[in-house]
Amino acid sequence: MSKKEKSGPPTIQNRKARHEFHVEETYEAGLVLRGTEVKSLRAGKASLNEAFAYIRDGEIWLKNMYIKPYEQGSYYNHDERRDRKLLLKKREIKEIDKAISQKGKTLVPLKLYFKGGYAKLLIGLATGKKKYDKREDIKERDIRKELNRKVKGTYKVNL
Numbered sequence: 001m002s003k004k005e006k007s008g009p010p011t012i013q014n015r016k017a018r019h020e021f022h023v024e025e026t027y028e029a030g031l032v033l034r035g036t037e038v039k040s041l042r043a044g045k046a047s048l049n050e051a052f053a054y055i056r057d058g059e060i061w062l063k064n065m066y067i068k069p070y071e072q073g074s075y076y077n078h079d080e081r082r083d084r085k086l087l088l089k090k091r092e093i094k095e096i097d098k099a100i101s102q103k104g105k106t107l108v109p110l111k112l113y114f115k116g117g118y119a120k121l122l123i124g125l126a127t128g129k130k131k132y133d134k135r136e137d138i139k140e141r142d143i144r145k146e147l148n149r150k151v152k153g154t155y156k157v158n159l
Helices: 015-020 035-042 090-100 131-152
Strands: 021-031 052-056 059-063 084-087 105-115 118-128
Touching (some): 015 021, 015 105, 021 090, 035 105, 090 105, 090 118
Antiparallel strands (some): 021 084, 021 118, 052 105
16 A cells, blocks of 8 residues: 655745855744735745845835736736735744844745645845855855765765
């Protein structure tokens, strides 16, 4: 008897975020979405690459997140890059506001996923990396890959 894997909606990640920023703290936020946006997200038709979050009037908003218009939607379709409100607790918003007021801090969306039927966004409080930091990360990743290959025994040496 074989086990069936659960195939739910896909997780959408911002791969560049961890390369461009040092993420210090993460928060899980809900998203205010329209019906056709939810259907597009469940189909995996979204991108977080150029998105960022900001605070306006004591609320956190997500700007420039791309959600493809739903193909079967009619005039109910949404604007692809509209500002979307993030749902967080007041205490978390105050913490984020205090942290962002410091120089060099920003809010970066890291991952979009579904949890209990609701769309959730993992946002990170981050500082930008310098060019040499990025190079060090690449070097460490390459060293880690090479060590894993040697330990696994799949590393081939040409003599």
